[in-house]
Amino acid sequence: MSHKALYREWRPSSFSEVVEQEHITKTLKRAVITGRIAHAYLFSGTRGTGKTTLAKIFARAVNCLHPNEGDPCNKCDICTKASEEVLVDIAEIDAASNNSVDNIRRICDEVNYMPALAKYKVYIIDEVHMLSTSAFNALLKTLEEPPAHVIFILCTTEPDKLPATVLSRCQRFDFHRITxxxxxxxxxxxxxxxxxxxxxxxxxxxxxxxxxxxxxxxxxxxxxxxxxxxxxxxxxxxxxAGLIDDMSNAKVVQALVDNDVTGILNSVNEVIAEGKSPAGFLSGLLGYLRNILVCMNVKEPDRFIEADGNAVSEMKRLSKLMEPEEVIWYIKELSENEAVLKRTSRPKTYLEIMLLGLLVKNTEKVQPKVQVKDKPVRKEVQKADAVKPAVNETSKPVKTETKSNQNISWSKYIQDRFDKGSKDVFELLQSTIEISGNQAVVTVANDFLKSSLERNGVAVLEEIRGYSKDITNARFVVAGTDKVAGSPEQQITEIGKKHNIPVEII
Ligand SMILES: Nc1ncnc2c1ncn2[C@@H]1O[C@H](COP(=O)(O)OP(=O)(O)OP(=O)(O)O)[C@@H](O)[C@H]1O
Ligand SMILES: [Mg+2]
Ligand SMILES: [Zn+2]
Structure with missing residues (x-):
């Protein structure tokens, strides 16, 4: 027997079984008892809080042959058929996949016929905000003068997307999050x-x-x-819940903020002990740093981050402890060494050294002999530190534009698009562009941004074409990197020596 999802098995079948939402269940029960039924209801609120569940219960309750204090009996012929989803008079329509005007017209024609078995024909329209404008208009006509035997229950997580004309014709119930x-x-x-x-x-x-x-x-x-x-x-x-990753990433970032060598080594140990590969861990950490950068730049970062709310709060907290340049620098340093990590025979050691290498500028304990590329310094650190390193010029792309077809600058255009909610331009925020003919060459700060742009090629090109529609081709390049003190391998080996950690790079 196939496993039925637990949440479906545990869908309440009567008002009294519903958890919380009393402000709604009470009113609906009263409506059943008194027989004062509206012809259109709007159930709105967060997902998974009981909208569809209550719509189904209400549809049974108004039609039940032996209702019990407003609750459906769940035993009569009508209730049984409805529970088995074979009662033709109760229709559930998913507006996400039936959003055309024809779908709605069909319903509007149908409503004129009397119910087959039940007292009321009930139409539950889920995700109603997905209907097209013309579909809404078609629905509006029926909502204005519905036959007495018809009830519409419109469910949505996004009531703001419904036309005011529709809203004003419904009795509205806002579902709360469950405590x-x-x-x-x-x-x-x-x-x-x-x-x-x-x-x-x-x-x-x-x-x-x-x-x-x-x-x-x-x-x-x-x-x-x-x-x-x-x-x-x-x-x-x-x-x-996949939260272990976010938690260990948060620990590593906190350790970076605190210059905490032990914290870093402990976190790496924990992650590897759980069976994660060093390369997998690094790529997760890069994604996490990207999310912190989003928190620094966006008012509602939750929209651009795939993580649960607690994890996002933690990212927001960490984002306040660092400067954007610092995070970009971490991303740059780590992504430059990503390829080496995949090749080395001792990836765990290499990973540890890479992370410890990020600390070198800020601790007295870990002073490298070699000069690594300058790390941007947090503001409060700058105050305390008289001989602070200057921010590496090459790590910050210069904002210049050439040959733009537009009156506004490239950086302003991207910022506007970003402010308007386009996810696809995040990586372009500090880029520069050169256009020649139908070719665009976009320069970004590091490999991480570059590969992310390349992954989202089509969407990104669309955005670039919004700036200049002549562009048919875009190429992404990383801003020139001058390796001041040898290759990353050499730098890492030096740091390894300092810590008595053997490094073997092949
Ligand atoms: N208030 C509640 N009381 C008891 N169970 C609930 C409640 N809300 C949700 N559930 C559980 O979650 C499942 C899904 O609920 P339901 O389909 O009613 O959510 P919804 O609000 O319609 O969500 P969506 O917006 O995603 O369509 C139910 O089968 C039930 O197991
Ligand atoms: Mg639902
Ligand atoms: Zn019944």
């Missing part, structure tokens, strides 16, 4: 029924990282159950 306590209690009930041992701390952790979305919480519990035969503890939860 951590509400989620923990529900999860405990499910875990007990599934005979799964789980610690209270693990339950609380699931509840906290689900941010009020009960479906996400149940899915995570489901995942934890399938990944262990034992009692689920906090580590299992963090592992399943």
């Amino acid at each position: 951590t306590k509400g989620i923990s209690n529900r999860l405990r009930k499910i875990a007990d029924a599934e005979k799964q041992q789980i610690t209270d701390e693990a339950l609380d952790m699931i509840a906290r990282i689900s941010f009020g979305a009960l479906r996400d919480a149940i899915s995570l519990l489901d995942q934890c159950i399938s990944s262990t035969d034992d009692t689920i503890d906090v580590t299992d939860v963090l592992n399943c």
Whole structure:
């Protein structure tokens, strides 16, 4: 038998089973009891908080042959058919995949016929904000004068995207995020029924990282159950949620901020002990540093970062402890050594040395003999340090533009696009461009940015064409790097000697 997702198995079938949302369940129950039913409802709010669930319960309740204080009986012919999703009078439409005007017109034609078995025809339109403008207009006509036997329940996570004309014709219910306590209690009930041992701390952790979305919480519990035969503890939860990576990256960055050699070595040990490859770890760390940079530059970084809310808060906190130039410098240094890390026979040692190499400018304990490229210095450090190193000119691309077809400068254009929410231009923020004919050569600060741009080739080219539509071709290059003190390999070997760590680079 195939495994049915736990959250579907645990979809409440009556109002009383729904967790929280009392402001909604109370009103809907009263509507069933008094028979005062509106012809259009709007269920809006965060995902996984019970919109579709309550729409289904309400659709059964208004049609149930023996309702019980507003709740559906879940036993009569109508309730049973509805639960099996074979009652033709209750239709669930996913507007994300049926968003055309024709889809809606078909419904509007259909509503004129009487229900086949039930009292009301109920149309649950999920993700209603996805409808096209013309589809909304078609729907509006029916919403204005619906036949008495029709009920529309529109569900959406983004009510702001609905036309005011539609909003004003619906009775609106805003779904709240479920409280951590509400989620923990529900999860405990499910875990007990599934005979799964789980610690209270693990339950609380699931509840906290689900941010009020009960479906996400149940899915995570489901995942934890399938990944262990034992009692689920906090580590299992963090592992399943993929949070271990963000946590260890945060530790490494904190150690960089604190110039903490032991912290770095401990973090590397932990990560490797968990079975992660040094190269995998480094690429994750680069992504994490990119996210910190986003936090520094964007008002709502959550939109551009794929991580849970707690992890993003941690990134925001760390972003306040550093200067953007410093983060860019870390990214540059680490990405330059990424290729070597993949080739070396002792990747773990190399990784440690690479990270320790980032500390050299700021600790007295770790003074390199060789001169490594200058590291930009945090503001508060600059004040204290009289002989501070100057910021390496080559690490900061100069903002010049040539042969632009536009009146506005390239950097202003990119900044505008970025402010308007285009994700694709993040890597272009400090770039320069040279256009000749239909060719554009875009210069960025480091390999990391370059490969990221190349990965998103098509979208990025579209953005560049927004600046000058003649461009048909874009090439990305890294700003000239002058290696002041030998190759990265030589630098790393020197640092290794200093720490008595054997380095073997092949
Ligand atoms: N308030 C709640 N009480 C009990 N279970 C809930 C509640 N909210 C969500 N769930 C659980 O999460 C699952 C999904 O909920 P539902 O489909 O109602 O969310 P939704 O608000 O429609 O989400 P989306 O916006 O993603 O469509 C349910 O099957 C149920 O297991
Ligand atoms: Mg839904
Ligand atoms: Zn019934």
